[in-house]
Amino acid sequence: MPKLKTNSGAKKRFALTGSGKIKRKHAFKSHILTKKSTKQKRNLTYSGLVDSADLSNVKSLLCLK
DSSP states (O other): OOOOOOOHHHHHHOEEOTTSOEEEOOSSOSSOOTTSOHHHHHHHHSOEEOOTTTHHHHHHHTTOO
16 A cells, blocks of 8 residues: 655644644734734634544544544
């Protein structure tokens, strides 16, 4: 069976943690920032984790399963 290729868009957007969870960045932080509050922009700065509903799709894009 041939090797699987990792989705190149996904490998730029997701990172694996030490415990096996998948880190992600928040959306809506790239442009049109003047109408967003300082609190909203600050909370979008921190990274989050991929939800369990999306975990199988992201793992298949990263060839982890």
